[in-house]
Amino acid sequence: MAEDDRRTIPEATVARLPIYLRTLADLAASDTATISSERLAELAGVNAAKVRKDLSHLGSYGTRGVGYDVEYLVYQMSRELGLTHDWPVVIAGAGNLGQALANYAGFGNRGFPVVAMVDTDRSKVGSRINGVPVRHLDELEDIVAEHGDIIAVLATPAGAAQDVADRMISAGVTSVLNFAPAVLNVPDHVWLRKVDLAVELQILSFYRQRHADATATATASAGNGEPAATGTG
Amino acid sequence: MAEDDRRTIPEATVARLPIYLRTLADLAASDTATISSERLAELAGVNAAKVRKDLSHLGSYGTRGVGYDVEYLVYQMSRELGLTHDWPVVIAGAGNLGQALANYAGFGNRGFPVVAMVDTDRSKVGSRINGVPVRHLDELEDIVAEHGDIIAVLATPAGAAQDVADRMISAGVTSVLNFAPAVLNVPDHVWLRKVDLAVELQILSFYRQRHADATATATASAGNGEPAATGTG
DNA sequence: CCGGGATCGTTCACGTGTTCACAAAGTCGC
DNA sequence: GCGACTTTGTGAACACGTGAACGATCCCGG
Secondary structure, three states: OOHHHHHOOOHHHHHHHHHHHHHHHHHHHOOOOEEOHHHHHHHHOOOHHHHHHHHHOOOOOEEOOOEEEHHHHHHHHHHHOOOOOOOOEEEEOOOHHHHHHHHOHHHHHOOOOEEEEEEOOOOOOOOEEOOEEEEEHHHHHHHHHHHOOOEEEEOOOHHHHHHHHHHHHHOOOOEEEEOOOOOOOOOOOOEEEEOOHHHHHHHHHHHHHHHHHHHHHOOOOOOOOOOOOOOOO | OOHHHHHOOOHHHHHHHHHHHHHHHHHHHOOOOEEOHHHHHHHHOOOHHHHHHHHHOOOOOEEOOOEEEHHHHHHHHHHHOOOOOOOOEEEEOOOHHHHHHHHOHHHHHOOOOEEEEEEOOOOOOOOEEOOEEEEEHHHHHHHHHHHOOOEEEEOOOHHHHHHHHHHHHHOOOOEEEEOOOOOOOOOOOOEEEEOOHHHHHHHHHHHHHHHHHHHHHOOOOOOOOOOOOEOOO
């Protein structure tokens, strides 16, 4: 493996690393010392060759004939994913979704403490949700200044998302996770990921609809209602 | 375009159709009659050629020199996505996330009525959340029988997700949207998509971490902190 | 010290998705 | 009607991700 490859991990691999990490953490908790690519692939729901190729991007941490050392792999992977220290998170929008995210254990527990929520609704500002203070959107610059490099989670209505994102970014935010059902335009230096519930449901709806069509029209012909799609790379 | 192509829409295209549809619906609401692929691409945040190729999978609904008829495209796309009728949804898990999803307007409003939530916590069973009745998991078979083909949304703890999924599937469910932070194994005839908050944050963390590394080590060299990644295909 | 068995790391071929580029096909002004 | 202009639809080149295959490497028992 060339020295350069270690610094250019394919996007598809990056998206799978957290899954591997979670699986490996479970294994470590159950006192499993080593694991083969085949078993890890099974647990992570992917192909064994893919596991080996993915892990090879991190370096040669496996031992032929034995497998991978779970503890060491967890350590290296955590380091690579930047999980050795906390990343503060600010949630924009204290509505249903925002509150649920603030309460979500998986957030704060594992390295992503929610340091504040911001909203424009003055009746919410000043309260606390799961211990997280709700502050006014206008205080955003202060919050970023307090915590430095921060991750923005957008849980606002669609109409407000772009405006809030713009303010986040001009305040210095470079990582945005968008839950609002809207397409966001961000500058090149900002990393954006999006989670869209409606889109996911509609994708499911498409395949179901097509399956219904296929079985309806092809009652006697060779109906090929190909199923089994895994989602959200 | 061969007759066959209309029935084999690439997965990547399917994932973008809902975005186009939402954009087009907004345009229709603002009395825009026709739109070019270039403008639609701009609004949807993608490449113009990609828009044309994606839309060509639905058929030749554009007019050269003019663009696409917005209304007609909305109609065809809704039909293709199976949005001409409702798809009932059952949410498993009445915790923070499940409740937020039940309250989420984008769900029930646009063709995905939440007909029930299921949980094993007897203190929750019998109550209503945003008008949605919370029933016991054991009633799952009844619920599926009542509403026929149903979409399952899993908002349970990770440990319970596989069990609940198994029960859903044996009750007849063929579409599953998984919010639980766990890898699910489902039979081939079931469509599965997943949304994982922790994974998304960790992906953001990776790119931020790498960026920090790059700028730290390459203060004087040609620091190439390549940003701008769009998420969740 | 050596052979057998297991498993990694990598190469290669293939399929899928993206982007460019351009002919085909339409509109509009005159 | 006709030419200029606009925009679609698609062919082709390219980039990327996947999965199978296999040599390389390591442990273990004797």
